[in-house]
Amino acid sequence: MKLQSILLTVLLLVSIQYCVKNTSVDPDAKYDRKVDSLLSIMSLKEKIGQLTLYTSDMDQTGAFLRPQYIDDIKSGSVGSIFNAYGSEYTRKLQEMAVNGTRLGIPLLFGYDVIHGHRTIFPVPLAEAASWDLQAIKKAAEVAAAEAASEGLHWTFAPMADIARDPRWGRMVEGAGEDPYLGSLIAAERVKGFQGNSLYDLNTIAACVKHFAAYGAAQAGRDYHSVDMSERMLREVYLPPYKAAIDAGALTVMTAFNDLNGIPATANKFLFDQILRKEWGFKGFVVTDYTAIMELLYHGVAKDKHEASALAMNAGIDMSMQDGFYDQTLADLVKDKRINEKQIDIAAARILKVKFKLGLFEDPYRYSNAERQKAEIMKPENIDAAFDMAKKSIVLLKNENEVLPISNKVKTIAVIGPLADSKRDLIGSWSAAGDWSKSVSLLEGLKKKFPSANFIYEKGSEIDKDDKSGFNKAVSAAKKADIVILAIGEAFWMSGEAASRTDIGLPGVQEELAKAVHAVGKPVVAVLMNGRPLTINWLEENVQAILETWFLGTTAGDAIAEVISGDYNPSGKLPVTFPKNVGQIPIYYSLKNTGRPFKAEDKYTSKYLDVSNEPLYVFGYGLSYTKFNYSPIQLSSSEMAENGTLTVSVDVTNSGKYDGEEVVQLYIKDKVASVSRAVRELKAFEKIMLKKGEAKKVSFQITKEQLSFYRADMSYGTELGEFVVFIGGNSRDTQSATFLLKK
Numbered sequence: 061m062k063l064q065s066i067l068l069t070v071l072l073l074v075s076i077q078y079c080v081k082n083t084s085v086d087p088d089a090k091y092d093r094k095v096d097s098l099l100s101i102m103s104l105k106e107k108i109g110q111l112t113l114y115t116s117d118m119d120q121t122g123a124f125l126r127p128q129y130i131d132d133i134k135s136g137s138v139g140s141i142f143n144a145y146g147s148e149y150t151r152k153l154q155e156m157a158v159n160g161t162r163l164g165i166p167l168l169f170g171y172d173v174i175h176g177h178r179t180i181f182p183v184p185l186a187e188a189a190s191w192d193l194q195a196i197k198k199a200a201e202v203a204a205a206e207a208a209s210e211g212l213h214w215t216f217a218p219m220a221d222i223a224r225d226p227r228w229g230r231m232v233e234g235a236g237e238d239p240y241l242g243s244l245i246a247a248e249r250v251k252g253f254q255g256n257s258l259y260d261l262n263t264i265a266a267c268v269k270h271f272a273a274y275g276a277a278q279a280g281r282d283y284h285s286v287d288m289s290e291r292m293l294r295e296v297y298l299p300p301y302k303a304a305i306d307a308g309a310l311t312v313m314t315a316f317n318d319l320n321g322i323p324a325t326a327n328k329f330l331f332d333q334i335l336r337k338e339w340g341f342k343g344f345v346v347t348d349y350t351a352i353m354e355l356l357y358h359g360v361a362k363d364k365h366e367a368s369a370l371a372m373n374a375g376i377d378m379s380m381q382d383g384f385y386d387q388t389l390a391d392l393v394k395d396k397r398i399n400e401k402q403i404d405i406a407a408a409r410i411l412k413v414k415f416k417l418g419l420f421e422d423p424y425r426y427s428n429a430e431r432q433k434a435e436i437m438k439p440e441n442i443d444a445a446f447d448m449a450k451k452s453i454v455l456l457k458n459e460n461e462v463l464p465i466s467n468k469v470k471t472i473a474v475i476g477p478l479a480d481s482k483r484d485l486i487g488s489w490s491a492a493g494d495w496s497k498s499v500s501l502l503e504g505l506k507k508k509f510p511s512a513n514f515i516y517e518k519g520s521e522i523d524k525d526d527k528s529g530f531n532k533a534v535s536a537a538k539k540a541d542i543v544i545l546a547i548g549e550a551f552w553m554s555g556e557a558a559s560r561t562d563i564g565l566p567g568v569q570e571e572l573a574k575a576v577h578a579v580g581k582p583v584v585a586v587l588m589n590g591r592p593l594t595i596n597w598l599e600e601n602v603q604a605i606l607e608t609w610f611l612g613t614t615a616g617d618a619i620a621e622v623i624s625g626d627y628n629p630s631g632k633l634p635v636t637f638p639k640n641v642g643q644i645p646i647y648y649s650l651k652n653t654g655r656p657f658k659a660e661d662k663y664t665s666k667y668l669d670v671s672n673e674p675l676y677v678f679g680y681g682l683s684y685t686k687f688n689y690s691p692i693q694l695s696s697s698e699m700a701e702n703g704t705l706t707v708s709v710d711v712t713n714s715g716k717y718d719g720e721e722v723v724q725l726y727i728k729d730k731v732a733s734v735s736r737a738v739r740e741l742k743a744f745e746k747i748m749l750k751k752g753e754a755k756k757v758s759f760q761i762t763k764e765q766l767s768f769y770r771a772d773m774s775y776g777t778e779l780g781e782f783v784v785f786i787g788g789n790s791r792d793t794q795s796a797t798f799l800l801k802k
C-alpha cells in the first residue's frame with residue numbers, strides 16, 4: 061500500500077514536471093496536459109471529491125471544521141473549502157489534504173470577498189454610484205491582495221445580477237439596474253480580482269454570480285421564481301455576466317431561482333447552451349449554497365440521485381455544501397444515468413484552476429503569515445477604500461447651498477440611530493471586516509471640524525417604535541446651528557434574505573426627522589441604506605440629502621470630507637428611486653407603450669394616485685458646482701452602418717467649485733421591428749472641471765451601440781432614425797437625431 065502510494069506520487073510529480081518543461085504557445089495547453097496526467101491516476105471517488113465544496117464554521121473559540129468534513133478531506137471526498145481564511149488555519153487544513161490523502165491534491169479555499177476582505181470598501185451598489193471604473197477595479201485588487209494573503213484562492217464575486225426591484229435586498233450586492241453600466245463594472249471587478257495572472261500571489265479567482273437572472277425574483281422576494289422572455293434575458297440580464305466572462309472570470313455560480321420553470325441549477329439552456337456553447341466559457345461552474353438539494357423543493361427531482369443527475373447533465377461542475385455529488389455520482393455512473401467522462405470533464409475544469417493558482421507547486425504559497433501581516437489593512441488599502449467611499453456618495457438635494465458646511469460653524473447637532481454606528485457602516489457581506497475599526501459619522505465629523513461644538517443624540521433606534529429619545533434630539537437641534545441627521549437601514553436589512561415590501565425609513569425615523577425639522581434649523585439628512593428608499597417627505601422638507609449607502613471602514617471620514625466641502629460629491633445613482641412601492645418595477649429604460657402618458661388624457665399609461673415619475677432618476681446626482689451642457693454637435697447627420705459618428709458636447713463648470721461630472725450618453729432607436737426603450741445608456745465619461753473651465757466631451761457611436769435583438773431574435777442593427785441624448789442624468793439631456801444608412 062505504502063509502496064503503491066510512493067509510486068503514484070512519483071508518477072504524478074514526473075508527469076507534472078514533464079508538462080512544465082513542454083509548454084507550448086497556448087498558455088492553457090500546459091495546464092490541460094497536467095490535468096490529464098493527474099486525472100489518469102485518479103480513482104472515480106477522488107474525481108468526485110474534487111466536485112465537492114464544504115464550509116468551515118466559526119464559534120466563540122474561532123474557526124473550526126466539522127469532524128465529518130475532516131474525515132472527508134482525509135478520504136479525498138472534498139476538494140474545496142469555503143469560509144476558511146487566515147494563513148495559519150488554511151495551512152492547517154491544507155496539510156490535511158496534502159499529507160493525509162493518497163494523491164495529496166491541494167484544497168481550493170473560497171470566500172465571499174464582496175467589497176473588501178479586512179479593509180471594507182463601500183457596498184457594491186455604492187461603488188457603482190461612483191461610475192469610476194478605475195477606482196472599482198482598484199477596490200477589487202485590494203480585496204484580492206488581502207484575501208490572498210490569508211490563504212484564499214477564490215472569491216464568490218462579482219455579483220452581476222441586474223436588479224430593478226428595490227424590495228430585493230440583494231440589490232446592494234450588484235451594480236444596479238442598467239446592463240451597460242453593470243457590464244463595465246462586472247468586467248472591472250473581475251480584472252481587479254484576477255489581475256494579469258492568477259499565479260500572482262496577490263490575485264484570486266473570480267466567480268460571476270448568480271447565473272442567471274436572480275435579480276428578477278418576482279415581487280422582490282428573495283429566491284422567488286423568475287419568468288421572463290428570452291429577449292429580456294438577452295438584452296438586459298445576460299450582458300453583465302457575459303462581460304465578466306469576456307474579462308476572463310474563471311468560475312460561475314448558479315442562481316437559486318427557477319427561470320421560466322427550470323431551476324437555474326438544472327438549466328441546460330443556461331449552462332450548456334449559453335455559457336459554454338455561445339460564450340465559450342472554459343472555467344468551472346459551482347452551485348449556490350445547497351442548490352442541488354433545493355431541486356427537490358423546486359419539485360423537479362424526486363430524490364437526491366435525480367437532483368444530482370439533473371445538475372450534472374446541465375453542466376454544473378461543483379456542488380456547494382449539500383454533498384449531493386459526493387453521495388450520488390458514483391451510483392449514477394454505475395447506473396449509466398451519467399457517464400464517467402462527464403465527471404472527468406468537471407474535475408478537469410476544477411483542477412485546472414488549482415494548477416493556475418500554482419497550488420501543485422506549493423500548496424501553501426497563499427498561506428503566509430508574514431505577507432498577511434504586511435498586507436492586511438495597510439495604509440494604501442485604507443487610502444483606496446477612502447477614495448472609493450468619497451466617490452460613492454450621491455448628493456440628492458442641496459437647497460440654498462446648505463452644504464458644504466463652513467469650518468467656522470459653531471455647534472453641530474448629530475442626531476439619529478446611525479450617527480455613531482460602526483457595525484452598520486460595513487454593510488452586509490463584510491467578509492473578515494472588523495466593524496470596530498470603522499469610523500463612525502460622528503467620529504469623522506469631530507476630526508473634520510475640530511473647533512466645532514458637537515451635541516450627539518441617537519433619537520431613536522433604527523427599527524423600533526420607542527420615541528422617548530425625541531425630546532433630547534429636539535433640544536439638541538435647538539442648541540445647534542445645523543443638524544446632521546443620520547438615518548436609514550440597519551446593515552442586515554439588505555443583502556441575502558432581506559426583502560422588504562415597505563422601503564420607507566424603518567421604525568420611527570421619519571417621525572424623528574419631522575420632530576427635528578420642526579425646530580427650524582437647517583437639516584442635512586445623511587442616508588445609510590442598501591437599496592433605494594421612498595423618502596418623499598425628506599425630499600420635500602429637509603434642506604440637504606446625502607445618499608451614503610454603507611461606505612465601509614472609512615465611512616465617517618468620507619462623509620465628513622463631503623460635508624466639509626474638501627471633496628465635492630460626484631456620485632450618480634445607478635438605480636432609480638421610486639416614489640412608492642406601487643411604482644415598482646421602475647427603471648429609466650422603459651418602453652413608450654402605445655398610450656404614452658398625457659396628463660389630460662385618462663386613457664394613457666399612468667396611475668390615478670401617483671405620477672409615473674420616480675423620486676430620483678437613474679444617473680442623477682448633484683455637485684456643489686453647476687455644469688452646463690451645450691447643444692449636441694454631430695460629425696454628420698448620417699452614419700453608415702459599418703462606420704462611426706462622433707457626438708460631442710461642451711460641458712462648462714459654471715459654479716463656484718472645482719468638480720467632477722459624469723457625462724452620460726443615451727440612445728433611442730425611433731422605429732424598429734420591436735418596440736425599443738425610450739433611451740438606453742450607451743457611453744459615459746467622468747470628467748474633472750476646474751471652476752470656470754469648459755471641456756469638449758466626444759463619443760464615438762459605432763454599430764455595436766445601435767444593435768439589438770431584432771424581431772426574429774437575430775442580433776444587429778436596423779436602418780433608420782436614432783436619437784442621441786447627452787446630459788448629467790437620464791432625464792435632463794440635450795438631444796440630436798441622426799440617420800443610420802446602408
Ligand code: BGC
Binds near residue numbers: 172348
Ligand atoms: C449566496 C451566495 C454566496 C454563498 C456562499 C449563498 O447563500 O447566495 O451569493 O456566495 O451563499 O456564501
